[in-house]
Amino acid sequence: MTGVFVPLYIYPDAKGSADYQTIINTKKAHPLVPIICTVDVTSSGAGTASDPNYVTWIKNLQLAGITVLGYVATGYGRRVGAVAQTEIDNWWNWYKVDGIFFDEMNNLGGGSGVYLTLSQYAKAKGMTVTFGNPGTSTLLEYIGTVDNICIYETSGMPAIADLIANTILGAPKNFSYIVFGVSTLDPTAVLATAPYVSFLSITNDSLSNPYDTIPPYLPDLVTLLDNVVIPPIPIPTPIPKPTTGKMKGTFTGTITLN
Numbered sequence: 001m002t003g004v005f006v007p008l009y010i011y012p013d014a015k016g017s018a019d020y021q022t023i024i025n026t027k028k029a030h031p032l033v034p035i036i037c038t039v040d041v042t043s044s045g046a047g048t049a050s051d052p053n054y055v056t057w058i059k060n061l062q063l064a065g066i067t068v069l070g071y072v073a074t075g076y077g078r079r080v081g082a083v084a085q086t087e088i089d090n091w092w093n094w095y096k097v098d099g100i101f102f103d104e105m106n107n108l109g110g111g112s113g114v115y116l117t118l119s120q121y122a123k124a125k126g127m128t129v130t131f132g133n134p135g136t137s138t139l140l141e142y143i144g145t146v147d148n149i150c151i152y153e154t155s156g157m158p159a160i161a162d163l164i165a166n167t168i169l170g171a172p173k174n175f176s177y178i179v180f181g182v183s184t185l186d187p188t189a190v191l192a193t194a195p196y197v198s199f200l201s202i203t204n205d206s207l208s209n210p211y212d213t214i215p216p217y218l219p220d221l222v223t224l225l226d227n228v229v230i231p232p233i234p235i236p237t238p239i240p241k242p243t244t245g246k247m248k249g250t251f252t253g254t255i256t257l258n
């Protein structure tokens with residue numbers, strides 16, 4: 001079943017906690033639909049100290065069966081190593097999140113090793129899930145460095161062609177997409193794109209921060225995914241390279257000349 005991903009960059013004070021509660025209520029109404037939330041304390045990570053409001057509401061989300069990820073910006077491979085590991089430490093020590101969302105993920109050749117190292121570091125702490133977000137297509141070498149890669153993040157629903165390109169690299173379970181600026185939920189578009197990913201995120205909010213609210217149609221989105229069986233798509237087989245040299249064998253057919 002395709003699940004819902006929610007970038008939850010909302011402070012859980014008296015006002016913001018209502019959005020957290022909406023997500024919890026939605027999950028309780030549809031317990032079979034996977035829901036993952038990413039929280040971000042300081043627009044770049046876990047902050048400088050534990051915040052009791054986040055402690056409470058992260059725990060509330062988890063008790064409802066929602067997976068919670070901590071946000072870590074990686075600067076497209078420039079903000080990694082000890083800096084990123086410290087962020088991972090803070091998320092675990094202060095909030096016991098289920099995993100890490102590595103934003104600004106590199107998608108250029110030769111950069112996959114740092115993400116595999118960071119993912120393994122997080123899981124050695126006790127976390128179970130890691131996401132990476134280049135926000136666009138990735139390369140084969142990145143598949144498996146994290147559990148899921150966001151291959152599309154922009155305004156408007158993705159075209160099927162944008163998603164198919166990555167199914168050659170791996171199964172839909174490897175991928176997710178994030179879209180903003182979608183004023184009205186389009187069930188047809190959701191169901192057409194859902195087979196290509198394991199998680200999707202759709203919101204009506206827009207730049208500069210499209211993730212400081214939750215969409216009013218979030219319960220409808222989860223209901224849609226809960227009530228419709230989404231068939232898996234066949235994984236395309238890469239076209240083999242042409243054989244070079246002379247062909248061997250005996251021809252037994254008939255040649256007709258016109």
